Structure formats: structure tokens, C-alpha cells
Amino acid sequence: MTAQLIDGNALSRHLRADVSARVTALKSRGITPGLAVILVGDNPASQVYVRNKVKACEDTGMHSVLERWPATMSEAELLARVDALNRDSSIHGILVQLPLPGHIDAQKVIEAISPAKDVDGFHIASAGALMTGMPGFWPCTPYGCMKMLESIGYELKGRHAVVIGRSNIVGKPMALMLLQQNATVTICHSGTQNLKAMTLQADVIVAAVGKRNVLTADMVKPGAVVLDVGMNRNDEGKLCGDVDFEGVKEVASWITPVPGGVGPMTITMLMVNTLESAERLAG
Numbered sequence: 529m530t531a532q533l534i535d536g537n538a539l540s541r542h543l544r545a546d547v548s549a550r551v552t553a554l555k556s557r558g559i560t561p562g563l564a565v566i567l568v569g570d571n572p573a574s575q576v577y578v579r580n581k582v583k584a585c586e587d588t589g590m591h592s593v594l595e596r597w598p599a600t601m602s603e604a605e606l607l608a609r610v611d612a613l614n615r616d617s618s619i620h621g622i623l624v625q626l627p628l629p630g631h632i633d634a635q636k637v638i639e640a641i642s643p644a645k646d647v648d649g650f651h652i653a654s655a656g657a658l659m660t661g662m663p664g665f666w667p668c669t670p671y672g673c674m675k676m677l678e679s680i681g682y683e684l685k686g687r688h689a690v691v692i693g694r695s696n697i698v699g700k701p702m703a704l705m706l707l708q709q710n711a712t713v714t715i716c717h718s719g720t721q722n723l724k725a726m727t728l729q730a731d732v733i734v735a736a737v738g739k740r741n742v743l744t745a746d747m748v749k750p751g752a753v754v755l756d757v758g759m760n761r762n763d764e765g766k767l768c769g770d771v772d773f774e775g776v777k778e779v780a781s782w783i784t785p786v787p788g789g790v791g792p793m794t795i796t797m798l799m800v801n802t803l804e805s806a807e808r809l810a811g
């Protein structure tokens with residue numbers, strides 16, 4: 529058996545068409561959704577991601593502002609920029625690209641973003657809203673994973689979902705979203721004793737570690753659904769995920785590729801969050 533692909537590019541096209549239509553409707557009421565992206569320093573990977581985000585905005589008819597600052601920018605200067613964007617009525621979403629240079633306290637910067645414009649969903653107010661089921665922005669990567677499961681009509685109720693990784697950006701919010709859909713959720717991490725024993729019990733596996741071959745075919749129950757959040761480079765410099773795709777696709781029922789899986793969905797959900805921020809403001 530070979531798994532079916534959950535195509536993040538195709539699903540993104542579909543969802544972005546809906547975003548475009550809603551952007552057009554908002555524009556007819558005199559509001560153009562606007563996203564501000566702040567990039568500090570010249571991390572080459574960040575340059576690519578940030579360009580993709582700005583391009584996605586343009587494609588859906590949104591307004592976007594890209595601010596590039598030197599790595600030597602002070603924390604106070606960055607906080608002042610965030611404050612200015614908080615008060616800028618043409619901006620509905622603010623994204624400060626991570627990682628930030630070491631002399632800047634990233635959490636402090638995130639908490640300076642108005643929760644109403646926190647389209648990354650990283651602010652503690654957004655995290656608290658997700659945890660309690662209150663309205664708020666969901667982090668784009670796990671939100672995109674949920675949309676991928678929805679796209680295949682997957683019913684999570686009563687299923688066992690295993691999340692590998694416990695970051696604030698992916699692992700923890702992913703677990704909460706799966707829980708909200710009534711899955712039984714296990715979070716595995718670097719301290720987990722027997723990872724394989726856990727993943728073999730899983731109906732859904734989300735790999736979000738940032739390391740190649742974290743999940744191999746022998747660790748997957750036949751028919752499981754596998755979502756690969758990893759964004760790594762292999763020895764030939766090719767983009768690859770956390771999952772041994774070639775092996776696991778022979779065991780799983782559905783699998784997301786890298787590239788063309790969760791990555792484009794992350795950007796799509798950023799568009800959705802920015803649009804919804806503008807819609808909320810419009811009433």
C-alpha cells in the first residue's frame with residue numbers, strides 16, 4: 529500500500545481563492561487587509577520565507593509592508609517599531625520573523641505586539657485563548673495541520689494523536705487543537721523514553737522536531753496519518769522534513785510531503801488570520 533498525499537500547495541490554492549474573494553468584499557467596504565513583516569538581520573532562510581509571505585499577500589490582494597532592519601538593531605528600536613505598527617490603522621497583522629538576534633529578547637517583542645494584530649498567534653493572550661477555547665489567533669503551522677486533516681475528512685474524535693515536539697510555536701498548540709477535536713493526545717519530546725512504543729499506537733502522528741528521520745517506517749502503525757512539520761536540509765542540500773518519507777509512505781494511509789505540505793499551509797493560515805483580523809475590525 530502507498531499512502532495518499534495531502535497536497536499543501538493544492539489545498540493552499542483552494543483556501544487562498546476563498547481569502548481573495550473575502551479580501552475583495554472587504555475592499556468594497558473601503559478596508560484593505562494589511563500585514564507588516566519585520567525581518568531583523570540577514571538569515572538566508574528567513575529571507576526566503578519572508579519573501580514568500582509578502583508574495584502571498586500580493587496574490588490575495590492584501591496590503592503588505594516588509595521592514596528589513598540590520599542585525600545590530602537594538603531591542604528598544606524594535607519595540608518602538610512594533611508600537612508604531614500597533615497604532616497604524618492600515619495594518620491588521622504584525623509578524624516579527626524568528627529567530628531574532630541574540631541580544632533581543634524575542635518573548636518581550638512578541639508580548640509587545642497587540643493581541644488584536646498577533647496573526648502569528650505567539651502572544652500569551654493568543655496562547656491562553658487557544659488553551660481555553662476563547663476567540664483568538666491560532667499559530668499558523670498547527671492551524672494549517674488541522675486544515676489538512678479537515679481536507680481529508682478525518683474524524684479526530686476518539687483517535688490517538690501523537691505529537692513529537694513540544695515547542696510553543698508548533699508542538700504545544702498542535703496538541704491543544706487536536707484535544708479540542710476530542711482526540712486522545714500524547715506529546716513526545718527529547719525526554720520521552722520509548723518513542724517508537726508511543727508512535728506505534730498512534731492514528732495520527734505530527735512530527736515537529738526539526739531533525740531528519742525522527743519518524744521511520746518501523747515506528748508507524750499501518751494506516752496512520754502522518755503530518756510532517758520539519759524543514760531541514762539533507763546531505764545534498766535538499767529540503768526535507770522530519771519524516772523518512774520514502775519509507776513511511778509505504779505504511780501510512782495519508783502523508784504530507786516536504787516541500788509542498790505543511791510549509792505552504794503555514795503561509796496560507798497567516799493570510800487567513802490577517803484577513804480575519806481585518807474583518808473583526810470592520811465588524
Ligand SMILES: Nc1nc(=O)c2c([nH]1)NC[C@@H]1CN(c3ccc(C(=O)N[C@@H](CCC(=O)O)C(=O)O)cc3)C=[N+]21
Nearest residue numbers: 576577623624625626627648787788789791792794795
Ligand atoms: N514569526 C514567525 N512566524 C513564522 O511563521 C515563522 C517564523 N517566524 N520563522 C521561521 C518559520 C518557518 N516558516 C515557514 C513557512 C513556510 C515555509 C514554506 O513555505 N516552505 C516551502 C518551501 C520553501 C523553500 O523552498 O525553502 C514548502 O514547504 O513547500 C517554510 C517555513 C515560518 N516561520
